[in-house]
Amino acid sequence: MMRARRGRRGAVFVPLLGLSLAFSLLPIIWMTFTSLKTAHAVFGAPGRLLPPVWTLSAYHIVLGDGHFVVYFANSLFVNVGASIATVGLATLAGYSFSRLRMKGKQGVMLAILATQMFPSAVLLIALYVIFRRLGMLDSYASLILSYVTLGLPFSVWMMRGFADAVPVDIEEAAMIDGCGRLQLLWRVVVPLMLPGMIAVALFSFLVGWNDLIWALTLTTSPSMRLIPPGFVATYVGQFQTYWNQLMAGSVLVSLPTIIIFTLLQKYLVQGITSGAVKG
Amino acid sequence: MTGASRLSRLGMRRRERLFFAATVLPAVSVIGFVIVAPLLISISYSFTDFNLIEGTHAFVGLANYRRLLADPTFYQSLWNTLLLGVSPVVGAFFVGFGQALLLNEAVAGRSLMRGLTLLPWVIPQIVVSFLFLFMYNPSVGVVNVLLRDLGVIHQFVPWLALPATAPPAVAIAYVWTEAPFFMLMLLAGLQTIPPEIVEAAVVDGASWWQRLLHIIVPELRRIIAISTILMVIWNFNNFTIIWPLTEGGPVNATLTFAVWVYRQAFQNFDLGTACTIGVAWLILLLVVTFFYLRVVGGEEPVT
Numbered sequence: 001m002m003r004a005r006r007g008r009r010g011a012v013f014v015p016l017l018g019l020s021l022a023f024s025l026l027p028i029i030w031m032t033f034t035s036l037k038t039a040h041a042v043f044g045a046p047g048r049l050l051p052p053v054w055t056l057s058a059y060h061i062v063l064g065d066g067h068f069v070v071y072f073a074n075s076l077f078v079n080v081g082a083s084i085a086t087v088g089l090a091t092l093a094g095y096s097f098s099r100l101r102m103k104g105k106q107g108v109m110l111a112i113l114a115t116q117m118f119p120s121a122v123l124l125i126a127l128y129v130i131f132r133r134l135g136m137l138d139s140y141a142s143l144i145l146s147y148v149t150l151g152l153p154f155s156v157w158m159m160r161g162f163a164d165a166v167p168v169d170i171e172e173a174a175m176i177d178g179c180g181r182l183q184l185l186w187r188v189v190v191p192l193m194l195p196g197m198i199a200v201a202l203f204s205f206l207v208g209w210n211d212l213i214w215a216l217t218l219t220t221s222p223s224m225r226l227i228p229p230g231f232v233a234t235y236v237g238q239f240q241t242y243w244n245q246l247m248a249g250s251v252l253v254s255l256p257t258i259i260i261f262t263l264l265q266k267y268l269v270q271g272i273t274s275g276a277v278k279g
Numbered sequence: 280m281t282g283a284s285r286l287s288r289l290g291m292r293r294r295e296r297l298f299f300a301a302t303v304l305p306a307v308s309v310i311g312f313v314i315v316a317p318l319l320i321s322i323s324y325s326f327t328d329f330n331l332i333e334g335t336h337a338f339v340g341l342a343n344y345r346r347l348l349a350d351p352t353f354y355q356s357l358w359n360t361l362l363l364g365v366s367p368v369v370g371a372f373f374v375g376f377g378q379a380l381l382l383n384e385a386v387a388g389r390s391l392m393r394g395l396t397l398l399p400w401v402i403p404q405i406v407v408s409f410l411f412l413f414m415y416n417p418s419v420g421v422v423n424v425l426l427r428d429l430g431v432i433h434q435f436v437p438w439l440a441l442p443a444t445a446p447p448a449v450a451i452a453y454v455w456t457e458a459p460f461f462m463l464m465l466l467a468g469l470q471t472i473p474p475e476i477v478e479a480a481v482v483d484g485a486s487w488w489q490r491l492l493h494i495i496v497p498e499l500r501r502i503i504a505i506s507t508i509l510m511v512i513w514n515f516n517n518f519t520i521i522w523p524l525t526e527g528g529p530v531n532a533t534l535t536f537a538v539w540v541y542r543q544a545f546q547n548f549d550l551g552t553a554c555t556i557g558v559a560w561l562i563l564l565l566v567v568t569f570f571y572l573r574v575v576g577g578e579e580p581v582t
Contacts, residue, residue, distance in 0.1 A: 016381055021396065023458075024398060025398065027414065030414070031413075046419035046420070046421070047425065047428070089305050092303070092305065096302040106576060110572050110576045121537055122540060122554065122557035123317045125317075125553055125557065127313070129550070130320075146313075148309060156306055212519035212523075213537075232405075235409070236412075246413070257403060261401045
């Protein structure tokens with residue numbers, strides 16, 4: 001019965017699926033092909049999808065100009081640092097919030113989640129003033145701390161969800177065997193929560209990788225710049241933009257997120273959808 | 280509980296409490312000191328004429344608020360924030376729901392197709408911004424070339440430089456990158472709907488539309504609510520996509536609260552005014568967040 005229906009609807013289904021994929025992928029294909037063109041080809045034949053001559057020259061220029069590599073390394077360092085810190089803080093707090101029996105716990109959890117919704121540009125103003133006074137502008141520490149806060153509230157919420165899914169029976173058995181809480185957490189709970197920790201690490205990394213305003217504001221010297229403000233400074237507002245280079249840079253910046261996502265898709269999907277789907 | 284563990288219960292209690300404090304405190308204090316405290320400090324700036332260039336920082340009462348409420352830019356910015364916050368979500372919902380329904384039907388290669396469909400959401404927002412900056416470009420942009428070849432326009436249009444076309448152009452970029460998020464959430468939801476319910480409706484002779492409206496949509500109500508509200512909040516906060524595209528222009532046509540706060544605080548260094556706008560923005564977000572927490576917290580079993 002299912003098969004018969006699918007056959008009849010195939011005539012609608014396949015073209016719609018094609019349309020959906022085209023909508024999602026054509027801009028990305030456009031970006032990739034542009035990055036393989038010469039600047040001359042971009043200006044000479046706008047709208048032509050395929051490069052007349054396939055060349056990696058745009059990548060050579062971007063990777064060879066000395067700035068991009070620095071921005072990229074800065075972004076990677078800051079985001080990996082923030083994401084490790086977020087996982088550590090969120091795992092401990094999420095586990096305890098899950099196991100803690102306390103009045104008004106749900107209220108505290110919702111308050112934490114609410115802080116995720118604060119307008120970050122407004123927090124940024126006070127933090128900018130504080131960092132400036134402490135002489136911490138243009139430092140990795142201020143960036144890492146800021147990026148931790150961007151993802152931490154939601155991460156605590158996510159980790160509590162993952163900890164809730166770990167059966168308490170296992171822990172009680174281990175406790176009777178004389179296992180302390182900390183030992184228990186490290187030996188029993190952490191291995192079970194690993195998928196959740198991966199999801200949180202990814203979430204935190206992606207939040208930071210997407211940021212522009214914090215990086216734009218908290219860094220000023222070129223050696224400390226992250227990719228987004230670095231790109232804006234290099235390319236936006238110039239009279240003539242070298243689109244092939246900008247698209248080559250864009251492809252390179254997209255690669256880490258695409259690779260991470262492809263490898264760990266199921267964890268992230270699970271992490272993002274779990275809070276909303278159950279309940 | 281066994282007798283042995285009952286005996287050591289009193290000693291356990293104290294250690295337990297210490298453990299909870301030690302694990303919860305780090306995260307809670309980071310949230311307190313780096314999120315809540317700065318927010319309160321920023322709110323306090325809104326009652327001052329704090330200006331980093333002029334060096335002023337004196338209490339001025341409600342003067343900033345009076346000036347803001349008399350400023351037509353404020354109402355335009357409020358409208359822009361609402362428009363660019365809500366309209367892309369409507370578009371992204373319909374596109375993403377359609378994609379989720381399609382992928383739910385596709386048995387072969389579902390995870391590959393889900394991965395490909397997710398790409399616009401996976402690539403960094405700064406890349407989304409540059410990609411649309413390029414595609415809308417008035418001299419080499421593919422959007423102009425396509426529309427000219429289709430006969431829709433006769434000369435290239437600077438989409439991002441005209442007050443009439445800039446807001447929809449920005450909204451389309453949002454739709455493109457956000458539709459996959461809805462797809463992801465709704466597909467996960469679709470897969471939790473027991474097939475028997477849908478099969479029973481088929482037996483009862485319900486059409487595809489009837490099944491969609493009366494069975495599938497009600498089943499997905501909670502996911503739809505959560506995803507929609509989250510997306511509106513994210514759009515209200517968006518800076519990364521909109522700033523390279525328009526910087527709030529042309530003539531404030533895409534000036535949202537996020538962009539305006541940035542301009543006042545970090546281009547004019549007028550922190551007092553920036554924080555006053557920020558408070559208005561915070562109130563708007565709190566209203567939306569209230570609904571979000573009601574959906575998320577309401578149906579959660581209280582433990």
